[in-house]
Amino acid sequence: MASNPGLLTDWPWKKLGSFKYGFLVPLVAHSFYSFATKEKAERDVTNFLVLPFLLSRVLHAHIWNLVSRRLTAIEKNRIVDKEIDLDQIARENDWDEQILMNGLVLYLGGMMIPGASKLSVYRSDGIIITVLLHAGPVEFVYYWFHRALHHHYLYSRYHSHHHASIVTQPISSVIHPFAEHIAYFMLFGTPIIATILSGTASIVSIFGYITYIDLMNYMGHCNFEFVPPCLFSIFPLLKFMFYTPSYHSLHHTQFRTNYALFMPLYDYIYGTMDKSSDALYEAWVRRQEETPDAVHLTTLNSADEQQT
Numbered sequence: 001m002a003s004n005p006g007l008l009t010d011w012p013w014k015k016l017g018s019f020k021y022g023f024l025v026p027l028v029a030h031s032f033y034s035f036a037t038k039e040k041a042e043r044d045v046t047n048f049l050v051l052p053f054l055l056s057r058v059l060h061a062h063i064w065n066l067v068s069r070r071l072t073a074i075e076k077n078r079i080v081d082k083e084i085d086l087d088q089i090a091r092e093n094d095w096d097e098q099i100l101m102n103g104l105v106l107y108l109g110g111m112m113i114p115g116a117s118k119l120s121v122y123r124s125d126g127i128i129i130t131v132l133l134h135a136g137p138v139e140f141v142y143y144w145f146h147r148a149l150h151h152h153y154l155y156s157r158y159h160s161h162h163h164a165s166i167v168t169q170p171i172s173s174v175i176h177p178f179a180e181h182i183a184y185f186m187l188f189g190t191p192i193i194a195t196i197l198s199g200t201a202s203i204v205s206i207f208g209y210i211t212y213i214d215l216m217n218y219m220g221h222c223n224f225e226f227v228p229p230c231l232f233s234i235f236p237l238l239k240f241m242f243y244t245p246s247y248h249s250l251h252h253t254q255f256r257t258n259y260a261l262f263m264p265l266y267d268y269i270y271g272t273m274d275k276s277s278d279a280l281y282e283a284w285v286r287r288q289e290e291t292p293d294a295v296h297l298t299t300l301n302s303a304d305e306q307q308t
Helices: 014-023 025-037 045-073 086-091 097-112 124-149 152-163 170-174 178-197 203-220 229-234 245-254 265-269 277-290 302-307
Strands: none
Touching: 014 025, 014 097, 025 045, 025 097, 045 097, 045 170, 045 203, 097 178, 124 152, 124 178, 124 203, 124 265, 152 178, 170 203, 178 203, 203 245, 245 277
């Protein structure tokens, strides 16, 4: 909970507990019934695939969290060398709220937006438009919105809830008040709506874009570093287009730097990049180089045993 909770902090279905998924039941039943009873040419494949897609998102999150907790437990590549406390575990227990909201938006959007229910499987022009809209307007608007969230008025009412997790884990990335998620859904929905209205959307572009957001979110909050340095050696400009877990971890420990979503470019442009970003990443590289590839065990000979 934020230090001074504002309007729309809680999710509408908070008091329902596990029964909150009841909102999806009629929508799932309708999509399956429609798919089973209509002729092949009239079937709404997009709506039928929403449930499997939501389940894949849950699995994706669990895999990241299991790997992160395992590596954190054995202290391999851990960035912030602290333990996750019980308060954080309880606070992040409802990480799946945004998946439920995503399901409602996808089902209802498919019914209400013209053309959303009749998508092709793949269109390259829709993917290109999605990439361009994300790299430009989405990343730019997110950067300034994120900076606004760190103003004391919005921070105390909303964003402090997310920053209560100093030692992050993958699901920490989606722990926000309901009002923040509304803003994020509107922002990330921009490329999706644009491609649907322009007739260039596809199942791959929509589901792929949401999966990309999940992947980058989970990676940035996993508290272990794994991006190989050779990647930045081969592609130097990648440091402006692709953030690392150590880069984003500094935002959770320093608070006033590294505001970018997934592209550090805007932190470089507007002077909010943490000056220790490169040093933190290079420290991990040195740890990797110092780690022995193998440990050779030897046994004492009989003479040595007698002396001891």
